Amino acid sequence: MHLEIAASQARPGCSRASPESGFSIIDILMVLALIGIIAAIAVPVTGSAVSGQKFNNDSQAVTNVIGLAKMRASAAYTRARVRANLVDRTFALDRWDKSTNAWVAEGTTTPLSLGVTFAFGTVATAPPNTQTTIGLSPACRVGLTAASATIGNTACVVFNSRGLPVDGAGVPFGGHAIYLTDGRAVAATTVTATPRIRRWWTPAQLATAAWRQRQ
Numbered sequence: 001m002h003l004e005i006a007a008s009q010a011r012p013g014c015s016r017a018s019p020e021s022g023f024s025i026i027d028i029l030m031v032l033a034l035i036g037i038i039a040a041i042a043v044p045v046t047g048s049a050v051s052g053q054k055f056n057n058d059s060q061a062v063t064n065v066i067g068l069a070k071m072r073a074s075a076a077y078t079r080a081r082v083r084a085n086l087v088d089r090t091f092a093l094d095r096w097d098k099s100t101n102a103w104v105a106e107g108t109t110t111p112l113s114l115g116v117t118f119a120f121g122t123v124a125t126a127p128p129n130t131q132t133t134i135g136l137s138p139a140c141r142v143g144l145t146a147a148s149a150t151i152g153n154t155a156c157v158v159f160n161s162r163g164l165p166v167d168g169a170g171v172p173f174g175g176h177a178i179y180l181t182d183g184r185a186v187a188a189t190t191v192t193a194t195p196r197i198r199r200w201w202t203p204a205q206l207a208t209a210a211w212r213q214r215q
Contacts, residue, residue, distance in 0.1 A: 051182065054113040059187035059214075061110060062178050063199045065093050066157050066189055070197070072106070073159035079170075081158040083140050083151075084178055085109075086118045091178075096144065103142075112180065118155065120179040123186050127200040127211040130177060130190040137176045141168035157191055165191045187214075 066082050072095060073080035079096040081103070089112040094103040112118075118136065126134040140156035141148045146169035157176045160166045167173040174193025179186060181204055188200040188211070202209040 051113075051115065052184075055116055055180070055182045055185065055187065058112050058116050059180055059189070059199060059201070062091060062180065063189045063197065065091065065110070066178070066191065067197055069093055069157065070159045070163045070195065073161055074163040077161045079144065079158060079160055079166075080106075081140065081156045082178070084118050084136070084155040085153065086136075086155060087153045089117055101143075113182075116180055116182045118179065119181050120186050120188070121181045121183070121204045122207055123202060123204065123209045124207045125209045125211075126177065127188055127190055127198070127209075127213075130188075130192060130198075131175045134179075135175075135177070136179060138167050138173075145169055159195075163195065165193065165195050 062082070062084075069080040069082050072093065076095060078098060081094050082091060083094050084091045090109045091112075092109040093106045095106050096102075097104045120134055124134060126132070136155040137157050138155070139150040139152070140154040141150055143149075148168070150168070155178060156168060157178060158166050158168060158173075160170060165173055165176050172193060174191070174195075176191035178189045181187070184204055186202050186204050186209070190198050190200065192198075199214045200211045201214050202211045
């Protein structure tokens, strides 16, 4: 019996591969090539998704702080504003301090994400029933009147003590808007005279914008 088994194992047609033979170098190279192809496809898609989410977060943050400024103005019975620095790409909440007759910052200054700016690119039309001509809100002022100096490279959404939108001189103003773009899309937060705060989005390459309202 032992001789028959040994003979069968010795036959060429009955030889078996060793369980310790493993993968060849060609197998490994093929797997590595497949991983590289998948990574080349996945990385740009993932990067675009992350950038888009950051852009959306910036837009939502601007809308939130504008809503907070409206409530802060009413609660403190004073003026409050959202101050956007167009060069530094930051925004902050300010409150008018009656005791010092000066604007004071509340909270921290928030920077925009990398690649996001205060602008509307080539988009030439404002969201529906908001502005006659597309544009950022008027520049911030040092004081409360038209005689006070404007602050360069800024845009301000201002609310009076009743929570109504006004310009830097305190005149009722229903054309406020803060625009953001990352080169792929344009987001806007608008404040009408009612006052109604709304958030919008449109592709950046459209001159005649197809604005969609967002929650």
